[in-house]
Amino acid sequence: xxxxxxxxxxxxxxxxxxxxxxxxxxxxxxxxxxxxxxxxxxxxxxxxxxxxxxxxxxxxxxxxxxxxxxxxxxxxxxxxxxxxxxxxxxxxxxxxxxxxxxxxxxxxxxxxxxxxxxxxxxxxxxxxxxxxxxxxxxxxxxxxxxxxxxxxxxxxxxxxxxxxxxxxxxxxxxxxxxxxxxxxxxxxxxxxxxxxxxxxxxxxxxxxxxxxxxxxxxxxxxxxxxxxxxxxxxxxxxxxxxxxxxxxxxxxxxxxxxxxxxxxxxxxxxxxxxxxxxxxxxxxxxxxxxxxxxxxxxxxxxxxxxxxxxxxxxxxxxxxxxxxxxxxxxxxxxxxxxxxxxxxxxxxxxxxxxxxxxxxxxxxxxxxxxxxxxxxxxxxxxxxxxxxxxxxxxxxxxxxxxxxxxxxxxxxxxxxxxxxxxxxxxxxxxxxxxxxxxxxxxxxxxxxxxxxxxxxxxxxxxxxxxxxxxxxxxxxxxxxxxx
Numbered sequence: 102x103x104x105x106x107x108x109x110x111x112x113x114x115x116x117x118x119x120x121x122x123x124x125x126x127x128x129x130x131x132x133x134x135x136x137x138x139x140x141x142x143x144x145x146x147x148x149x150x151x152x153x154x155x156x157x158x159x160x161x162x163x164x165x166x167x168x169x170x171x172x173x174x175x176x177x178x179x180x181x182x183x184x185x186x187x188x189x190x191x192x193x194x195x196x197x198x199x200x201x202x203x204x205x206x207x208x209x210x211x212x213x214x215x216x217x218x219x220x221x222x223x224x225x226x227x228x229x230x231x232x233x234x235x236x237x238x239x240x241x242x243x244x245x246x247x248x249x250x251x252x253x254x255x256x257x258x259x260x261x262x263x264x265x266x267x268x269x270x271x272x273x274x275x276x277x278x279x280x281x282x283x284x285x286x287x288x289x290x291x292x293x294x295x296x297x298x299x300x301x302x303x304x305x306x307x308x309x310x311x312x313x314x315x316x317x318x319x320x321x322x323x324x325x326x327x328x329x330x331x332x333x334x335x336x337x338x339x340x341x342x343x344x345x346x347x348x349x350x351x352x353x354x355x356x357x358x359x360x361x362x363x364x365x366x367x368x369x370x371x372x373x374x375x376x377x378x379x380x381x382x383x384x385x386x387x388x389x390x391x392x393x394x395x396x397x398x399x400x401x402x403x404x405x406x407x408x409x410x411x412x413x414x415x416x417x418x419x420x421x422x423x424x425x426x427x428x429x430x431x432x433x434x435x436x437x438x439x440x441x442x443x444x445x446x447x448x449x450x451x452x453x454x455x456x457x458x459x460x461x462x463x464x465x466x467x468x469x470x471x472x473x474x475x476x477x478x479x480x481x482x483x484x485x486x487x488x489x490x491x492x493x494x495x496x497x498x499x500x501x502x503x504x505x506x507x508x509x510x511x512x513x514x515x516x517x518x519x520x521x522x523x524x525x526x527x528x529x530x531x532x533x534x535x536x537x538x539x540x541x542x543x544x545x546x547x548x549x550x551x552x553x554x555x556x557x558x559x560x561x562x563x564x565x566x567x568x569x570x571x572x573x574x575x576x577x578x579x580x581x582x583x584x
Contacts, residue, residue: 115193117183119131131172132149132183175200177200210307221283224283228279231244236272241297252285256279286319291311327363328357337353344444354400361387378408378416379406420434484561488554498515502514506525525567
């Protein structure tokens with residue numbers, strides 16, 4: 102038994118070595134652990150966590166024993182000590198590694214946190230900035246901030262421009278922004294395990310800085326959902342008039358430190374249904390601020406309102422409270438309401454229908470009058486042409502008796518025609534012309550045919566029907582349509 106145990110102890114072995122003894126900060130180094138007669142799965146690399154980030158581990162086995170390769174990234178520059186790692190009844194030898202702050206292959210990198218304001222209050226949106234400086238050859242990956250009770254972190258934008266190292270050297274400055282909201286008073290620490298970068302396909306990892314800050318408590322009497330930030334409100338214009346029982350939307354933007362739940366609670370406490378105004382649940386949508394690095398929250402609020410009675414409707418004014426830390430008291434931002442004129446669309450439709458009917462009647466009357474005027478003007482022009490073309494006294498007599506602005510048949514005699522003309526037309530005195538034509542027919546007048554034609558033409562060319570004659574024309578149109 103003793104011989105067997107001594108042989109087994111002599112057969113077991115545990116060794117460790119580094120693939121390099123000098124690396125730059127950000128470069129990986131491989132620690133290879135070989136064991137014979139031991140189980141490497143039981144090896145605990147926790148002692149390495151103080152000075153190295155254990156990125157990966159690869160285990161293999163063969164005839165000569167087992168091999169474990171640990172990929173390590175240094176957490177600081179200088180000479181780092183790799184402690185002895187225990188395994189069962191044995192342990193590896195201690196090693197040392199020299200870590201330089203940059204070399205020809207890996208640039209020097211500096212990183213720093215900035216918190217604005219440096220001492221935030223509880224529930225105050227604060228801008229958190231991580232600034233990384235290098236020579237411009239690295240491609241960085243935004244780090245994931247660890248979650249922790251007492252704060253919430255929201256990702257914002259990023260930027261890249263020329264900067265200066267802490268030592269005064271020029272560099273390329275990469276900035277990543279977050280919105281940090283402290284939900285609990287007291288001191289806290291924020292940090293990232295490692296910063297990932299890529300240089301020409303090579304993966305590099307640099308130690309991230311830590312940030313210690315203190316959150317100031319708010320007064321105990323301050324209600325919930327009231328942030329220590331003054332809000333900025335922009336409201337869309339409202340209509341002057343709106344129909345009854347038809348919903349409309351009232352849209353406004355709120356920029357400040359509110360949350361969606363807090364903003365909803367504040368609005369629900371001020372908006373109530375009434376017999377004159379119905380209020381639906383508001384729609385609250387989160388929108389990115391115009392400034393991608395702004396930690397303030399921005400929400401678009403849409404209120405849906407329904408007027409229930411006609412008349413003047415006064416929309417309620419809204420107040421968004423906030424805590425004024427400079428004065429130590431609560432203040433509020435007021436969104437003024439507006440007075441709308443609410444009308445009944447049914448009554449308006451009736452009025453519009455009556456106006457439309459009256460307009461149609463007026464239009465029909467105007468069309469009818471225009472048609473009558475065109476008809477009697479055409480009739481006058483036609484008969485004047487016949488009078489002008491008469492070749493003798495008998496033809497002139499017949500043409501004159503055919504003259505009628507209302508479309509009647511030829512008169513049986515000049516006397517009857519004279520009475521009809523005087524009854525139906527205005528400013529048309531044909532008595533003298535008729536007397537001269539009758540005397541000429543019986544040979545008692547020496548007037549020529551041309552003179553008689555000019556006499557009738559001069560009088561009848563100025564003739565126009567009297568107002569009541571239009572009714573005669575309309576009646577004549579109705580009789581013609583019936584016929």
